[in-house]
Amino acid sequence: MRPLPVDNEKLHLIYLKPMPYICPICQTPLRQQLSTRSYQCSNDHHFDIAKEGYINLLPAQYKKSKEPGDSKEMMRARRNFLEAGFYQPLAQAISNIIDQHLADIPKPRILDMGCGEGYYSRQIEVLTQHNKLDLHGLDIAKNAILAAAKKQATAQFIVASSERMPYSDNFFNLLLRIYAPSNNSEIKRLLKTNGYLLTVTPGPRHLWQLKELIYQDTKEHDTQAPLPENFTTLTNQRVSDIIIPNQDQRMDLLQMTPFAWRATKQMTHAIQQAQDLEIEIDFILTLAVKS
Numbered sequence: 001m002r003p004l005p006v007d008n009e010k011l012h013l014i015y016l017k018p019m020p021y022i023c024p025i026c027q028t029p030l031r032q033q034l035s036t037r038s039y040q041c042s043n044d045h046h047f048d049i050a051k052e053g054y055i056n057l058l059p060a061q062y063k064k065s066k067e068p069g070d071s072k073e074m075m076r077a078r079r080n081f082l083e084a085g086f087y088q089p090l091a092q093a094i095s096n097i098i099d100q101h102l103a104d105i106p107k108p109r110i111l112d113m114g115c116g117e118g119y120y121s122r123q124i125e126v127l128t129q130h131n132k133l134d135l136h137g138l139d140i141a142k143n144a145i146l147a148a149a150k151k152q153a154t155a156q157f158i159v160a161s162s163e164r165m166p167y168s169d170n171f172f173n174l175l176l177r178i179y180a181p182s183n184n185s186e187i188k189r190l191l192k193t194n195g196y197l198l199t200v201t202p203g204p205r206h207l208w209q210l211k212e213l214i215y216q217d218t219k220e221h222d223t224q225a226p227l228p229e230n231f232t233t234l235t236n237q238r239v240s241d242i243i244i245p246n247q248d249q250r251m252d253l254l255q256m257t258p259f260a261w262r263a264t265k266q267m268t269h270a271i272q273q274a275q276d277l278e279i280e281i282d283f284i285l286t287l288a289v290k291s
């Protein structure tokens with residue numbers, strides 16, 4: 001009897017555990033290939049694991065610009081500001097929600113969509129009572145993901161667009177959407193049934209004193225993010241505080257907000273020079289469940 005043909009290529013593949021990713025080009029599962037530190041699909045598309053541990057799953061044909069996502073300057077400003085701890089009450093509230101709702105799941109999978117440099121992912125790891133979270137982060141900005149992966153080797157980061165998130169169906173227990181763009185049908189596809197979507201949006205008083213120095217007529221806006229179909233809101237929580245950033249931190253804060261575009265030189269100067277400016281922060285956390 002003739003021996004069965006041996007596929008040498010396949011012999012080199014060492015399959016570890018079920019992998020979360022699908023190929024961004026042909027949507028078949030991606031398997032990790034240890035010998036070359038890469039991922040590969042059955043149609044031979046390859047994606048290298050960077051030395052910092054992240055994977056770039058954003059093929060050039062889906063890139064709308066050379067460096068999509070937030071600019072380096074915006075990322076630097078956000079990093080300085082967040083790492084000074086001003087939004088820590090928000091990180092704590094997110095961690096509390098995780099503890100309340102995922103306590104019974106042995107290793108819940110959580111994805112931070114549009115994670116930037118991964119500030120919330122690192123904070124959650126520190127603040128949660130749950131000691132076995134499987135943390136993932138995705139952002140379209142490669143520099144942000146590179147920094148996030150360097151800082152948190154215990155989490156898994158990928159460069160990808162939230163328009164097409166290259167993960168398997170029903171993979172996650174919770175998706176985090178913090179000031180980030182998202183795609184409702186992708187959210188639905190990625191979440192398990194009874195999985196949670198936690199959305200953070202600015203509350204009506206968010207950065208009120210900063211806005212007063214920019215807009216002539218400051219209005220309270222309530223910006224609830226629309227939910228995907230078949231999602232039901234479980235809780236709405238408001239987290240508010242007062243912060244007193246110094247001059248440099250105020251400039252960072254301005255740079256990471258959309259109203260930086262509206263601020264003239266004089267307004268920017270006034271924000272920088274104001275004495276001990278107290279600024280309200282105000283967030284709405286909407287927890288919804290997929291049925």
Ligand SMILES: C[S@@+](CC[C@H](N)C(=O)[O-])C[C@H]1O[C@@H](n2cnc3c(N)ncnc32)[C@H](O)[C@@H]1O
Pocket residue numbers: 068069070078113114115116117119138139140141144160161162163178179180181
């Ligand atoms: C306002 S920032 C919020 C970052 C982080 N969630 C936070 O709250 O600090 C928006 C983030 O979304 C990313 N982003 C923009 N478009 C995206 C897309 N289509 N897919 C994934 N991320 C995107 C940006 O690069 C940026 O990091």
Ligand SMILES: [Zn+2]
Pocket residue numbers: 023024025026027028041042043044045
């Ligand atoms: Zn493929």
